[in-house]
Amino acid sequence: MSALRGSELGSLADPAELSAALDVRREPPLRLLRFLRDMLRIRIIEEVVAEWVERGLARAPCHLGIGQEAVAVGVSAHLEPRDRVFGGHRSHAHYLALGGDVYGLLAEILGRHDGVSRGMGGSMHLVDRAVGFHGSVPLVGATIPIAVGAGLAAKMDGEGAVAVSYFGDGASEEGVLHESLNLAATFGIPVLFVCENNLYSSHLDIAQRQPSDRVARFGEAHRIPSVSIDGNDVLAVARAAQPLIARARAGEGAALIEAVTYRHRGHVGPKEDVDVGLRRSLDELAAWKRRDPIRRLADAMLAANLMTPAAFAAHERAQRSEIAALAQRAEAAPYPPQSALLDYVFAGAAR
Amino acid sequence: MSEPRSTSYGDAIRQGFEYLMSTNPKVFAIGQGLWSPWYVGSSMTDLDRKFGRERVIDTPVSELACTAAAIGASLCGYRPIVVHPRMDFMLLAVDPIVNQAAKWSHMLGGRVAPALTVRAIVNRGGEQGAQHSQSLHAWFAHVPGLRVVMPSTARDARDLLIASVLCDDPVLYIDDRWLYERSEPLPEVRERDLRSEGCARRRLGGDITLVGAGYSAYLCEQAAEQLAGLGVDCEVIDARVINPLDEATILESCSRTRALCVVDGGWRPAGFASEVLAIVAEQLGPSALRAAPLRITLPSAPAPTSRALEQSYYPTAETVVRAVAKQLGVGVAA
Numbered sequence: 001m002s003a004l005r006g007s008e009l010g011s012l013a014d015p016a017e018l019s020a021a022l023d024v025r026r027e028p029p030l031r032l033l034r035f036l037r038d039m040l041r042i043r044i045i046e047e048v049v050a051e052w053v054e055r056g057l058a059r060a061p062c063h064l065g066i067g068q069e070a071v072a073v074g075v076s077a078h079l080e081p082r083d084r085v086f087g088g089h090r091s092h093a094h095y096l097a098l099g100g101d102v103y104g105l106l107a108e109i110l111g112r113h114d115g116v117s118r119g120m121g122g123s124m125h126l127v128d129r130a131v132g133f134h135g136s137v138p139l140v141g142a143t144i145p146i147a148v149g150a151g152l153a154a155k156m157d158g159e160g161a162v163a164v165s166y167f168g169d170g171a172s173e174e175g176v177l178h179e180s181l182n183l184a185a186t187f188g189i190p191v192l193f194v195c196e197n198n199l200y201s202s203h204l205d206i207a208q209r210q211p212s213d214r215v216a217r218f219g220e221a222h223r224i225p226s227v228s229i230d231g232n233d234v235l236a237v238a239r240a241a242q243p244l245i246a247r248a249r250a251g252e253g254a255a256l257i258e259a260v261t262y263r264h265r266g267h268v269g270p271k272e273d274v275d276v277g278l279r280r281s282l283d284e285l286a287a288w289k290r291r292d293p294i295r296r297l298a299d300a301m302l303a304a305n306l307m308t309p310a311a312f313a314a315h316e317r318a319q320r321s322e323i324a325a326l327a328q329r330a331e332a333a334p335y336p337p338q339s340a341l342l343d344y345v346f347a348g349a350a351r
Numbered sequence: 352m353s354e355p356r357s358t359s360y361g362d363a364i365r366q367g368f369e370y371l372m373s374t375n376p377k378v379f380a381i382g383q384g385l386w387s388p389w390y391v392g393s394s395m396t397d398l399d400r401k402f403g404r405e406r407v408i409d410t411p412v413s414e415l416a417c418t419a420a421a422i423g424a425s426l427c428g429y430r431p432i433v434v435h436p437r438m439d440f441m442l443l444a445v446d447p448i449v450n451q452a453a454k455w456s457h458m459l460g461g462r463v464a465p466a467l468t469v470r471a472i473v474n475r476g477g478e479q480g481a482q483h484s485q486s487l488h489a490w491f492a493h494v495p496g497l498r499v500v501m502p503s504t505a506r507d508a509r510d511l512l513i514a515s516v517l518c519d520d521p522v523l524y525i526d527d528r529w530l531y532e533r534s535e536p537l538p539e540v541r542e543r544d545l546r547s548e549g550c551a552r553r554r555l556g557g558d559i560t561l562v563g564a565g566y567s568a569y570l571c572e573q574a575a576e577q578l579a580g581l582g583v584d585c586e587v588i589d590a591r592v593i594n595p596l597d598e599a600t601i602l603e604s605c606s607r608t609r610a611l612c613v614v615d616g617g618w619r620p621a622g623f624a625s626e627v628l629a630i631v632a633e634q635l636g637p638s639a640l641r642a643a644p645l646r647i648t649l650p651s652a653p654a655p656t657s658r659a660l661e662q663s664y665y666p667t668a669e670t671v672v673r674a675v676a677k678q679l680g681v682g683v684a685a
Contacts, residue, residue: 084427118460125458134426135459139450145416149423179416186411344457345496347464347519
């Protein structure tokens with residue numbers, strides 16, 4: 001399959017390319033195992049959520065990032081709890097990759113009081129400052145400048161913390177990205193902009209929305225170091241993020257990573273939605289599934305004898321049963337009390 | 352004994368900043384024109400020199416990003432004040448104010464509190480026209496989770512600014528350039544809890560309750576003095592905080608005076624004056640007032656530029672006197 005006319009991303013956006021197993025020779029095995037475990041955990045959790053939506057248990061809009069797990073896992077490898085991470089409508093992975101609380105997320109998605117946002121947020125409004133996740137909300141692009149402000153606070157603190165702003169290619173069409181990049185560059189703010197370019201904004205292909213599919217050009221225009229990488233290669237993501245986060249910590253300012261990826265499901269909900277977009281077809285989806293970030297890492301680890309097929313299968317089974325138990329507990333958790341409706345309008349309740 | 356020194360409203364705001372920045376290292380100010388008196392009048396003079404340009408930050412022309420950045424900083428323990436030298440331009444930042452700051456506490460189950468203060472300046476007159484004149488307090492008072500503060504006196508300009516910044520909630524603090532020369536002697540700062548600040552009774556009276564906020568409260572005070580000369584004994588209520596509004600003080604006053612006039616620097620439809628009338632009608636019942644209640648607002652037109660039209664556009668104390676006299680059936684010299 002060839003890239004569309006006007007593609008500046010080239011092979012990065014072409015699912016026929018870059019589907020081979022990753023090169024894991026230079027990587028510490030423990031790190032590879034952690035990446036695999038974290039991506040798999042996120043995948044399984046989102047599959048549980050997909051099933052909940054199908055069964056009508058989860059009613060709030062759920063935007064699944066199945067297929068995109070490598071981005072958050074690769075970036076988070078270099079983050080610390082003191083950092084300040086912000087996301088958007090599709091942010092389960094952003095939270096979980098920080099070591100987020102699985103039960104708290106699942107309970108939140110069902111609108112239960114045990115949830116990370118006390119059942120007031122659902123899938124699209126998550127927060128857990130203990131792991132550095134300061135908030136995700138669905139207004140497209142809204143948290144980009146908020147992350148810049150969190151980075152400004154980090155700069156004022158002077159202790160080397162950084163802010164991270166996750167957003168999609170759709171958000172790069174909001175004017176606020178330009179304002180935010182300019183502010184971050186001009187004031188030398190330690191913020192890492194991470195664009196998950198999955199080539200679609202809701203139903204519209206990026207070719208129908210922009211003259212170029214390469215979002216990194218916006219960072220370059222603001223004199224911010226910017227890279228476009230294969231977002232389905234967790235090692236490439238981690239390698240790209242490491243020096244950019246390090247230089248932000250050292251007071252050298254903002255950077256941008258454009259991680260090209262693809263979501264297996266539709267914009268919202270569990271369906272694959274193959275019937276929308278300029279080029280989104282069953283063929284294209286099948287090609288991107290061959291470029292699956294989890295499979296590419298697992299295949300490489302199997303080939304390098306870092307694990308056996310039986311051990312991998314047993315690990316997956318163990319994760320599935322652990323998550324199923326947490327899901328069951330979330331299904332039985334209480335809803336917020338009626339008083340919550342007014343209690344949280346203003347500050348004052350315990351935080 | 353010498354007269355106590357009088358402080359102007361504009362300087363009182365500056366003193367509020369000075370107090371906050373001297374006593375709390377987490378307070379900073381960010382916005383356009385903060386290093387220039389041309390934008391913010393006397394209200395921030397030399398703050399950048401005293402506290403450094405890292406704490407008094409003049410910014411690119413990016414209302415949206417700067418306001419949202421203040422939210423981000425507040426989530427990380429700072430107490431930012433975002434300054435919009437004209438409220439009209441602040442409309443480019445409605446998303447961070449209405450969708451973000453006002454909602455994060457609720458949406459995220461009270462786990463976070465964006466404790467930023469957004470300072471919007473009403474700066475009108477002088478043939479500045481429709482996009483340099485608006486007072487859109489009513490829009491923002493509509494939104495749960497956002498406190499809206501409108502000082503009318505120098506003391507409130509200082510002390511409510513301090514209370515706004517110390518409050519854990521997002522606050523929209525609206526000051527008015529037409530009040531900058533209004534002066535009074537100021538006592539020492541006393542930190543107040545914004546959550547318990549309500550209406551102030553600026554004048555006691557038994558014939559009618561005049562309600563206003565910001566510059567309109569000042570008009571009410573001026574009109575009340577003139578009306579006293581006509582034998583009308585006005586009670587003046589300065590709303591001070593229009594969301595959440597202290598309804599009890601207004602209701603108590605109206606139940607005594609049994610007459611109501613609200614002066615509002617905004618437009619009439621779905622406005623602040625309408626809200627006060629609705630509260631009184633709803634809470635006190637159909638026979639509570641002895642005259643039909645009155646709203647004095649801007650005409651339903653954008654602000655004109657031409658001086659000839661501008662003069663009739665804005666209500667004055669005389670407008671209020673004539674309208675109230677007519678409302679109560681009192682004679683007024685032509």
